[in-house]
């Protein structure tokens with residue numbers, strides 16, 4: 516049986532992926548703040564180190580696939596720590612364990628919001644891998660609710676670009692590890708419960724994220740795509756951010772993008 520590490524396995528998309536994989540007979544090691552196998556806070560360097568140590572102990576040091584789903588959508592600097600560093604630091608630390616697998620794979624849950632307006636200086640600071648500098652930019656943005664809303668899209672843009680850049684390096688492509696991302700539209704999970712609680716806020720969400728194909732999506736719609744991208748069958752998909760968003764990418768960027 517393949518061994519999967521899933522961050523954010525306590526809720527939403529991560530929980531759906533964990534359930535589907537367990538039903539299919541895989542071994543799943545979930546990492547989350549609560550409600551999973553390994554309890555760890557991926558927003559801090561110490562929490563990430565603790566998570567990696569616990570994963571290596573639970574798996575014996577070989578990981579067949581990582582599904583990085585943990586994330587938050589707050590207009591604060593915490594979003595930078597979880598959505599960017601909580602993903603790239605963890606994947607980097609687990610790369611040697613992946614490299615020991617016969618068929619290693621990794622996927623990151625990004626977002627269609629990686630296409631929405633962001634704050635380029637924050638994206639550049641994140642890709643520059645200076646966590647202190649990036650957090651300072653995020654703190655400045657967070658001081659004003661208008662600019663605070665740019666933080667989430669910036670973290671998703673940056674994580675998709677990180678995946679694209681890393682995917683063809685010696686550590687990933689060279690080690691035979693397909694590394695990709697997925698970009699959901701609006702998924703009905705606890706993350707969006709508040710947003711969809713009233714007709715007014717739902718109308719706002721639908722204007723920003725138009726989904727002509729089947730409207731808001733269940734977490735399984737993303738979990739199943741993550742399962743394929745991390746399956747043995749995926750031998751050549753590298754560095755992509757795959758939009759699985761009811762068509763919002765096409766509506767927003769147009770047919771010739």
Ligand code: NAI
Pocket residue numbers: 522523524525526527528529546547548549555556557558559584585586587588597601624625626627698699700701702703704705706707734
């Ligand atoms: P969710 O809120 O149901 O699940 C997220 C999980 O991440 C929770 O269990 C939470 O405890 C965990 N988490 C948060 N901070 C953490 C930390 N510091 N350390 C460890 N675990 C932490 O949300 P959902 O919808 O399942 O989101 C999963 C991913 O999908 C996120 O990266 C999110 O940004 C992304 N996404 C979600 C969309 C949606 O509409 N729900 C749309 C596009 C992307």
